[in-house]
Amino acid sequence: MFSYQDLLVIDAVARLGSFANAALELHKVPSAISYRVKWVEHKLSVSLFKRSHRKVALTPAGIYFVEQARLLLKQMDDIKFQTQRVANGWQSSVSIALDNVVHEDSVNKLVADFYEQFPDVELLLTMEVFNGVWDALADGRADIAIGATAVVPIGGNISYRAMGSLLWDFVIAPDHPLALKEGKLKESDLIKYPCICLDDSSRKLPKRTTWLLDNQRRLVVPNWHSAEQCFMAGLGVGIMPTHRSRILIASGKLIKKDLLDVPKESPCCLAWKNECLTPAVAWLLDYLGDSEKLHQQWLA
Incomplete structure (x- = not known):
């Protein structure tokens, strides 16, 4: 008008x-x-x-x-x-998908430093589990993925940077029936107890489980905090990331047991879509650093 x-x-x-x-x-x-x-x-x-x-x-x-x-x-x-x-390459927001396994304390510093550098760009964070991180990247819900497994299950123009390997401990509550079991635990010792598992947050990609025996019942939880509560309550058995379990083991809230079949290390990575390299995303990739820095800050 x-x-x-x-x-x-x-x-x-x-x-x-x-x-x-x-x-x-x-x-x-x-x-x-x-x-x-x-x-x-x-x-x-x-x-x-x-x-x-x-x-x-x-x-x-x-x-x-x-x-x-x-x-x-x-x-x-x-x-x-x-x-x-x-x-000129500016965007109103940047979205980051973090695997639930990463150090939560590192997120706070990332957010503070990002907003100091880009006061007018929104930072959108989501916590995902297992293939949910890749799913968010493939589906356009994330520009960057932190803590994704290094086995890339999606196609497209994806780049990634190694973050080192995630170590696992098999843990149970101190009063669990297996606590007094001597020697390395074998499958027949474990099968009767539910395995505490995280629910893969993937919407389209196949869901996966870090560790589970054939025909073993599951106790499925949404995140590692919930899993820790279930482990400490003696509701099941399973594995936890070493950087999370060591504190609970040292405090006596959990005990570590050896298995005949040792859980394999899980290579992790930082991943991003090459077509999303805006100035804010490029700054984040530089800020997050090389493989050694990524491992120390997010997984060690």
Whole structure:
């Protein structure tokens, strides 16, 4: 209904109090300003200004219109500015999928440092389990994945950086029936007890389990915090990441047992889509560092 220039003219006349002053600011002749104001008033069927010999003043309707016009002008300027930024590689948000296994304390520092560098970009974090990290990357829900297994189950233009291997401990509660069992535990010792497993958060990719015996019952939980509570309550058996279990073992809340079949190490990685290399994503990849730094900060 009204152009950017229409609103600009009304704003200038309202601020400066005369057509002549508005004309000087906008580098136009006073008659052009007067014509533009009359055209807007005609479209609205209301008077926006009270005219005197040399000055004009806003009517009540004019006060309201100018308030709304200034909001529109700001929105239009913002649209132009943000569109130009997008064209230059800026994005309004960056999404990171973290495997539930990573150190949660490291997340807080990442967020603080990111917002200091990019105060106008939102950081969207999700906690995923197992293939859920890759699923978020493949489905476009994440730009970066931290703690993903190094076996890439998806196609596409994906790059990744090794984070080292995740170590596992087989743990049980101190009062569990297996606690007094001597020597290495074998499958026949374990099969009668439920295996505490995390629920893979993948929506489309096949779900997987870190460790489970054939025909063994499962106790499925959403995250490692819930798993720890179940382990300590003696509700089942299973494996935990060493960097999480060592604290509970040292405090006596869990005990570690040896197995005949030792759980394999799990290689992990930082992964990202190459087509999503915006300035914010590129900064994050540089900030997260090399393989050694990634391992120490997120998995060790």
